[in-house]
Amino acid sequence: MALSETFKVRNQSDDLMKLGEIYRTFVQKGIEADPRGKERIDAILEDSKKGLEKLDGIKKELADKDVAWNPYTDCRILYGDEDREIKSILAGIDITPGEIVLADRMADKGKKIDLVLAHHPHGIGTSRLDVVMKLQPEQWAKFGVPIAQAESAMAARIKEVHFATKPRNHTQTRDAAKLIDMPFMCAHTPADSVGYQFLKDYLEEKNPYSLGDLIDVLLEIPEYQEGEKVGAGPEILVGSSKGTCGDKFVFFTGGTSPGPKAIKILARAGISTIITMHLTDALKKECEEEGIYVVIAGHDSSDSIGMNLILDEIEKKGVEVHACSGFFRHKRS
Ligand SMILES: [Fe+2]
Structure with missing residues (x-):
């Protein structure tokens, strides 16, 4: 699928936004704000596609396919069909099963929630946080650090983070969302780059x-x-x-x-x-x-800035945003 098609956004503001469109909006905003620049992101995505094509057998079957168009492992739909219509979001910095239940309870108080949105990553976002860390050496290079020095300085840390996050419980909150059929996604690096x-x-x-x-x-x-x-x-x-x-x-x-x-x-x-x-x-x-x-x-306040700037765009398309768990909602447009 061509990138332009991947990021096709509706023109009719009276249509309800779908989960997939919210997901793609975050990724697109992340790419626009990525300190590496669009050209470099295109090359990274091309590499990811080639990597996917080289896989075979069970590795191919189980691979995360979104890497072909989304360079941020820490921005993913964790539960929910892309076609689900979203009228309201409960957004927070850290989402636990508590916030998933909270979102469900809010319906009883007259505020039905269609999507719980976490800033900090879950699922593959934490187990493969090392993927987005590769942004950093390239960012330092723009400040004049020789790229080899930057990559060497980061190499051990990337490995350390990979193995430190690997043993975590990656699906606890997603499992809760699934049990009560509550769409759930996380958006980390795109919001941090916008911030x-x-x-x-x-x-x-x-x-x-x-x-x-x-x-x-x-x-x-x-x-x-x-x-x-x-x-x-x-x-x-x-x-x-x-x-x-x-x-x-x-x-x-x-x-x-x-x-x-x-x-x-x-x-x-x-x-x-x-x-x-x-x-x-x-x-x-x-x-x-x-x-x-x-x-x-x-x-939490720094994390809130990037989330706010992207959610401003999503709210313009008729989605209501409620804040929880350390997220302070402030609208700029
Ligand atoms: Fe954070």
Whole structure:
């Protein structure tokens, strides 16, 4: 199927949106915001197609076929037919069987839910989170890091994440959704890339000089105001408010945090300040040693930005969105 066909979107706004169309909207927005660029994504998809064609026997039968057109393993329909009509979504950052039951209970309160949407991945999205992590070395290369250094710095971490996530229970929440016939999907990297582009452009426009100024401009964003209210607002982790931002890197997309080796090569490429959702102690230590400032923007609030921007497009097509589980809904259009 040609990509243009894959991403065919309805023109008639009075039609109900279908689950498959919501899924494709997320993937399309993710591709548009992907720091690797469209051309590179096309090449990656071509490779994935060839990989699928090479498979045979049971491996071919069981393979995830969506990789042929969707480069994000952490964005998938986890349960539900693509033709299901969706009038309302219950969207959250972390979805557990609790939210699946909640969605079902909401019908009794007059709010029927047709789809539960998770930001953080489930199913193949967690077991193969390493696939989307490959975005990161290519993103660093755009900041001047030699690609071989970037790939080498990331290689061990990608393997570590793959084997760390493999033993998890990948289907617990999907199994709950299936039992009560509640459509369920997750959208992770597409939303994170949209959030990344938004914040990168925003900070370029606002151009804060000091880390203190950076915190102030972040606090002008409604999602961060919401984080601040619950004690999870933007905060300086490494550095002080008088420290100078210099060149900034928004560390929002590409699955999960990289290994500590990333910090040294980003420092060499000229990065002075990292803005991220969260940071491990090992990475914090590297930042201190390399002289990179770190601002923790906040986790759920940063995740909410990308989700909000894509859900704005989906709401325009007549779908109602309810927020739960750490997701703060803010409409921009
Ligand atoms: Fe997250």
